[in-house]
Amino acid sequence: MPFTVLLVDDEPLVRAGLRAVLEAQPDIEVVGEAGDGAAVIPLVNRLRPDVVAMDVRMPLMDGIEATRLVLRTVPDPPKILVVTTFENDEYVYEALRAGADGFLLKRARPAEIVHAVRLVAEGESLLFPAAVRQLAAEYGTDKARAALDRAALTDREAAVLRLMARGLSNAEIAAALVVGTETVKSHVSSVLAKLGARDRTQAVIAAYESGFVAPG
Numbered sequence: 001m002p003f004t005v006l007l008v009d010d011e012p013l014v015r016a017g018l019r020a021v022l023e024a025q026p027d028i029e030v031v032g033e034a035g036d037g038a039a040v041i042p043l044v045n046r047l048r049p050d051v052v053a054m055d056v057r058m059p060l061m062d063g064i065e066a067t068r069l070v071l072r073t074v075p076d077p078p079k080i081l082v083v084t085t086f087e088n089d090e091y092v093y094e095a096l097r098a099g100a101d102g103f104l105l106k107r108a109r110p111a112e113i114v115h116a117v118r119l120v121a122e123g124e125s126l127l128f129p130a131a132v133r134q135l136a137a138e139y140g141t142d143k144a145r146a147a148l149d150r151a152a153l154t155d156r157e158a159a160v161l162r163l164m165a166r167g168l169s170n171a172e173i174a175a176a177l178v179v180g181t182e183t184v185k186s187h188v189s190s191v192l193a194k195l196g197a198r199d200r201t202q203a204v205i206a207a208y209e210s211g212f213v214a215p216g
Contacts, residue, residue, distance in 0.1 A: 002029040003121040006043055008066070009055035009083065010035050014106060018053060018083075021110045028117060037066030044070055049078050050121050054100070056084045056091045064095045071099040071198075079120045093135040101201050123199070133165075133215035136208035148210035151194040158212075160187040165204045165213040 005022055007015045007030060015033050022028045031047045034040055037054070038061040044052065052070065056063040063082055070077050080100040084092050085107075092103055102120040104113060153161065156177075163173045170188065174181045188200070197203040207213040 002027045003051060003117060004029050004031045004047070004049045005117060006030075006032045006034065006040075006047060006049040006052045006078070008034045008037060008040055008052060008058075008063070010058045011055075014055070014083075018113065021113050022117060024110075025114055028114065037061030037063055037069075040066045041069055041073060044074055044078060051079045051081055051117055053081045053083050053104070053117070054095070056082050056095050062091065063100075064091060064098050067095050067098045067100050079123060081116060081120045090135060093139070096201055097205060099198060099202070101199060133208055136205050137211070137215045140209045140211055144206060144209035145211060147195070148206060148212050151191075153191065153194060157187055157191050157194070160184065161191050161203060161207055162213055164188065164191070164200055165207050 005028060007018050009015050009018075012035070015035075019030045019033070022030050031049055032043050034043055036058045040052065040054070040061075054063040054066060058066075061069075067080050067082075070080065079102070080095075081102045081104055082092055082095045082100045083104045083106060085105070086092075096103065101123070102116060104116045108116070159177060160173060163176055168176065170181050170184045173188075174184045177184070191197075192199070192203055195203050195206050197206060204213075208215060
C-alpha cells in the first residue's frame, strides 16, 4: 500500500509542485489538498492520510495550531511534516514542539521531498536540521534540564538518545551500537517513556533543550 499524503498550503503553486513530485512515486499517493490549517481536521478525519505536509504560515490557522488540533482531536493521528520557506523560522521550531514529526524546505529538491515524506511516514528517523537544533538549544531551560535528570536514563539509553538526535534510524543505531534492531526499538520506547515524549522528535527536542546534546 502506498503512503498517503494530504497537502496543506495557502499557495496553489506550492501544492501543485508537491503533488507533481510525490505522485511520480509508485509508493506515494496524494489524497487531498487544503489551503489553510482550518480545513485540516475534517479532511484528516475523512481521508485518513499517513502524512500531512503542512505549511507553517497560513492566514486563518497556521501550521502550529493545526498541528496541535490534529494531535489533540484525531485518534491515531497522521505524521505531520512541516513545510516552510526559511530553515531558521521560529514557527518551525514551535510546530516541532507542538508535535510535528519533521521539517521540509519549500526549495528542497524533488528527491529530498520524497525522502522526507518516506522518513516521516516510517517514523524511525528524524528531519531535524542544524538551524532548528540551534533554536532548541537556545530555548533551553532549567526545567528541561531537571526533567532530563529525573528521567535517569541508563548509559545505553543515553547513547541511543544521542544517536536519535543525529537523525539515525533504528537500523543505523543498531549498527553503531552493535546490537539488534529489536533491542534498539526497546531502548527507544524506554527513552520516550522516561522523557514523557510522544515520539522521537519530542525526545530529541528535550535532549537539545536540556543541553544533553549540543547542536553542531
